[in-house]
Amino acid sequence: MNRSWQEDSCDNVRAYFSIYPVPVAAALWCGIPAGEVDEQLGMATAVYRAVLQHPYIPCLEPRCRAIHDAIDNGILPVSRENGRATDDHVAPERRHVSRKDLKTWIANEFPADKPAFLFDEIERHTHSSITPDAYRALKAAHDAKEQKLLQANERIRETEEAKGKAETERDSLRAMVDSLTNKLSAADVPGARAEKTYLNIIAALLDCINGSLPGIERHPSFASEAKLIEEIDRLFDGYAGLSASNLSRKFPEAKRSIQAG
Known part of the structure; x- marks a missing residue:
């Protein structure tokens, strides 16, 4: 060979x-x-x-x-x-x-x-x-653009990741509200005990979202309770009982209910 x-x-x-x-x-x-x-x-x-x-x-x-x-x-x-x-x-x-x-x-x-x-x-x-100096200048400019592109891609990745987390949190909140809505719709006029239970659930959820409990941080998607009402009203437009006006009445009522024990 x-x-x-x-x-x-x-x-x-x-x-x-x-x-x-x-x-x-x-x-x-x-x-x-x-x-x-x-x-x-x-x-x-x-x-x-x-x-x-x-x-x-x-x-x-x-x-x-x-x-x-x-x-x-x-x-x-x-x-x-x-x-x-x-x-x-x-x-x-x-x-x-x-x-x-x-x-x-x-x-x-x-x-x-x-x-x-x-x-x-x-x-x-x-x-x-193209002289050696011109080539080096062009290469330096090219490398700088490559670096900027890498940084831009990293920012896009971080933005996409944050967007995915926000969408997951939104879906989780929607699922909680859907579950609560389904329970409320099970009876047209809930009894006093059931009404208090629902109000307490709402109050507990509000405390978790607002970070009002020890060791619980405020939900990052909602800067205020008013923002939460606005988002629920937008995301669940047409759902019974989830209008901004009704939520503005129910949230304080729920807080009073859970404080009364």
């Missing part, structure tokens, strides 16, 4: 040390696939030494000329077939450029042009005007 290090072709490393004759470099720069370069160059015509013109690829000639011009002006290092950069004059037909030097030169002189044979996908999608 082959090991991973036996199967690694080191294509990236090989490409790093690649050297290209000027027409080949120009052809690759034009986007011609590496496997088709020789065929396409065979269709081209020399208009000058190592400057080729292609009938269907108009960028080939100007890019050949641009590379030669950069070599002539000492901007782009040049070598012969051995790949060793030299300051000596090299005949145009023998001029070779390294992949590394070609990439650096194109990045400096043509920052918007990032051919795939030199630049990876990330490099091709990174705008040349």
